[in-house]
Amino acid sequence: MSHCHQFEPLHIRCLVIVSLCLGLIVLSGFFHAKDKSYSISKSPEELLIPSTPCHAKTNVMFLKTHKTASSTVLNIMFRFAERYNLTVALPADQLLHLGYPRTFLAQFVEDFEAIGQNYNIMCNHMRFNPSEVQKVMAPNTFYFSILRNPIPLLESSYIYYKNNVPAFRSSRDVNEYLASPTRYYRPEDFRWNIYARNIMWFDFGYDNNAEDNTEYIQAVLKEIEQNFHLILIAEYFDESMILLKHVLCWDLDDVIYFKLNSRSQDTVQTLTPASEERVKAWCSLDWKLYLHFNQSFWRRIEETIGLEVLEKEVNQLRARQKELMEACLLEQEAVGKNHIKNKAFLPFQSGAANILGYNLRQDLDKRMLRICQRMVMPELQYTSYLHAVQHPHKRRKQLGLPLLWTSLQERMQLPPTN
Numbered sequence: 289m290s291h292c293h294q295f296e297p298l299h300i301r302c303l304v305i306v307s308l309c310l311g312l313i314v315l316s317g318f319f320h321a322k323d324k325s326y327s328i329s330k331s332p333e334e335l336l337i338p339s340t341p342c343h344a345k346t347n348v349m350f351l352k353t354h355k356t357a358s359s360t361v362l363n364i365m366f367r368f369a370e371r372y373n374l375t376v377a378l379p380a381d382q383l384l385h386l387g388y389p390r391t392f393l394a395q396f397v398e399d400f401e402a403i404g405q406n407y408n409i410m411c412n413h414m415r416f417n418p419s420e421v422q423k424v425m426a427p428n429t430f431y432f433s434i435l436r437n438p439i440p441l442l443e444s445s446y447i448y449y450k451n452n453v454p455a456f457r458s459s460r461d462v463n464e465y466l467a468s469p470t471r472y473y474r475p476e477d478f479r480w481n482i483y484a485r486n487i488m489w490f491d492f493g494y495d496n497n498a499e500d501n502t503e504y505i506q507a508v509l510k511e512i513e514q515n516f517h518l519i520l521i522a523e524y525f526d527e528s529m530i531l532l533k534h535v536l537c538w539d540l541d542d543v544i545y546f547k548l549n550s551r552s553q554d555t556v557q558t559l560t561p562a563s564e565e566r567v568k569a570w571c572s573l574d575w576k577l578y579l580h581f582n583q584s585f586w587r588r589i590e591e592t593i594g595l596e597v598l599e600k601e602v603n604q605l606r607a608r609q610k611e612l613m614e615a616c617l618l619e620q621e622a623v624g625k626n627h628i629k630n631k632a633f634l635p636f637q638s639g640a641a642n643i644l645g646y647n648l649r650q651d652l653d654k655r656m657l658r659i660c661q662r663m664v665m666p667e668l669q670y671t672s673y674l675h676a677v678q679h680p681h682k683r684r685k686q687l688g689l690p691l692l693w694t695s696l697q698e699r700m701q702l703p704p705t706n
């Protein structure tokens with residue numbers, strides 16, 4: 289600073305620099321006025337360019353399809369709901385899903401009779417039924433969903449539902465099942481066999497055993513395009529999050545995530561090339577659904593943000609994710625079910641899968657603990673927790689997990705619910 293007093297031009301330059309800095313600080317405060325729940329360093333470039341000049345959309349419906357990375361999206365949605373104090377359309381009473389696999393009805397939502405069409409967020413599993421969803425969600429709601437390549441999806445589904453799906457139970461492994469699916473699959477076993485064929489088609493509300501007919505498929509694709517504003521692709525999860533963030537006008541921080549509901553590598557089976565081809569034929573409705581929306585996903589990127597911005601922002605997302613993982617996690621990765629120390633964070637285990645979870649660092653202060661807990665909170669625990677917060681007078685959901693709610697809450701050190 290002493291240089292500033294020596295030479296007049298330098299003095300003026302210093303003044304200009306100081307006022308510029310002050311201006312920047314004020315501006316950055318203005319553009320980032322929304323409560324940032326954790327502070328991750330921002331580059332000077334980011335401070336100069338306001339990331340959200342538009343208005344964040346807060347009425348959002350996410351159709352949670354099965355085995356498509358949808359639990360990670362649900363966690364993002366729940367955190368967003370908490371940040372803005374939004375009302376979530378949660379499963380009623382002891383339901384953990386919105387009536388799935390029954391076709392959705394508004395009465396499956398907790399307190400629908402009292403709250404009516406005033407929910408902001410809806411994202412638990414359901415079988416889509418637009419007219420009933422519209423009774424719950426406001427007319428200006430944004431609808432989106434996610435699809436995954438049916439080949440890895442079927443393998444994931446096979447392992448996860450191994451013990452429940454008759455078609456899976458009676459085959460030795462996924463390759464054997466795919467070698468002659470009709471030997472194991474009986475459409476009459478409707479309740480469980482939905483996971484064994486065209487599960488995404490079913491989740492969108494259609495008949496997963498329908499004939500593969502071009503006219504019918506085109507009609508369904510058109511209807512989905514009318515009902516949904518955006519369809520994401522699990523294989524391009526980070527790209528999907530960036531597109532979502534732009535379309536919803538959310539902050540980058542809103543779409544930072546830790547991968548949830550993944551499996552240990554030793555519970556993944558390898559499909560033979562022949563099996564991969566068979567999935568395309570056996571699940572041809574899902575295959576066509578996926579091909580169609582994979583194309584429109586990339587078209588949408590080109591029409592909106594473009595590949596250059598996409599790449600830049602995907603890198604930013606990964607950098608922030610890494611920062612947050614270092615801040616929150618004991619190990620820098622997900623760990624097997626037997627290595628999860630705090631059983632309150634144990635994800636629901638199913639079939640032959642070892643579903644991974646996370647261990648938090650021991651030295652987190654209160655604020656970071658709150659943030660990190662939410663990043664790793666599995667679907668059922670988070671659903672149950674939000675249900676208790678939103679509906680304090682209702683009976684708490686019995687999770688069927690080893691812990692009772694009270695000890696779950698104590699161990700997670702979550703804030704009181706009323």
Ligand SMILES: Nc1ncnc2c1ncn2[C@@H]1O[C@H](COP(=O)(O)OS(=O)(=O)O)[C@@H](OP(=O)(O)O)[C@H]1O
Nearest residue numbers: 354355356357358359360444525547548549550551
């Ligand atoms: N971010 C991200 N990117 C790519 N893939 C991801 C991501 N998050 C979760 N996953 C994978 O999604 C599978 C779990 O899907 P769901 O959470 O939808 O399953 S569930 O229906 O709710 O049980 C599960 O797949 P499998 O591991 O093959 O079973 C997860 O690994």
